[in-house]
Each structure stands twice: as structure tokens, then as C-alpha cells.
Amino acid sequence: MWVKRTQKEIAKLERHNRLSRFDPTLPILGAFAYAAIDCIARWAGVYHGGRGHPAARAIPFDEAILYFPLIFSVSFLVIYFCRMLITPKPLTAGTLICTQCFEPAIKDSQQQCSCGGTREPMYYWRWQKDV
Numbered sequence: 001m002w003v004k005r006t007q008k009e010i011a012k013l014e015r016h017n018r019l020s021r022f023d024p025t026l027p028i029l030g031a032f033a034y035a036a037i038d039c040i041a042r043w044a045g046v047y048h049g050g051r052g053h054p055a056a057r058a059i060p061f062d063e064a065i066l067y068f069p070l071i072f073s074v075s076f077l078v079i080y081f082c083r084m085l086i087t088p089k090p091l092t093a094g095t096l097i098c099t100q101c102f103e104p105a106i107k108d109s110q111q112q113c114s115c116g117g118t119r120e121p122m123y124y125w126r127w128q129k130d131v
């Protein structure tokens with residue numbers, strides 16, 4: 001059944017949403033993936049040898065892995081700071097729910113439900129399994 005969240009739970013969700021852009025988890029995963037792909041590409045010889053060496057040049061894996069810390073650090077910083085610039089979408093921009101029949105509705109729909117209930121942002125509510 002649907003249960004209304006307490007003011008404390010709502011405040012915690014809003015705080016988490018506000019601070020989500022400072023969470024380093026996604027930038028760490030993204031930077032790790034990018035650095036790993038970069039090392040594999042160097043090892044496989046995908047990159048060109050540079051000026052005067054137009055042919056692709058494969059390098060040994062133990063040499064390719066030396067690029068990992070640098071590529072990881074730089075890509076982490078780039079991803080982290082780019083993500084910080086993006087303001088998270090406010091939770092109130094999400095789906096609405098009727099307070100009587102609990103029918104979900106899109107944000108731009110009317111405040112009043114056809115059942116007579118009013119609509120609130122869905123994050124004010126949470127689903128709880130019946131005991």
C-alpha cells in the first residue's frame with residue numbers, strides 16, 4: 001500500500017537529490033571504464049604512432065598499463081567537474097500521484113484527479129508491502 005513519507009524522509013530525499021552531483025561514484029566508474037578501454041586500445045595497437053609513424057603501433061601490456069593512472073585521473077576530473085555543472089532535476093518535476101486512488105499522472109496533468117482526489121509529487125509517497 002502507498003504510505004505518505006514523513007517530513008524528515010522528504011527532506012532527506014531532497015538533500016540527497018541536491019547533493020547527487022557531488023557524488024563521485026559515477027565519475028569513478030566512468031573514468032575506470034575509459035582508462036581500461038584506453039589501455040586495451042594501446043595494447044591492441046589501435047592508436048597511431050604519431051607524427052612520422054602513421055601506422056598503428058601496439059605496445060606491450062605492461063607498458064600500456066602505465067598509462068592507466070594518468071588517463072584515470074584526468075578523465076575522472078573532467079567527468080566530475082562536468083557533472084557538477086549540471087543541476088539535478090528537482091524532485092517536484094517528477095510524476096504525480098493521486099492521494100485517494102493512487103493513480104499516477106504526468107507532471108503537466110491537472111492538480112485534481114477524476115476520482116476527486118488531489119495530486120501530489122510521487123516522491124512524497126512510498127510503496128510499502130502489506131504485512
Ligand SMILES: [Zn+2]
Pocket residue numbers: 098099100101102103113114115116117
Ligand atoms: Zn484519483
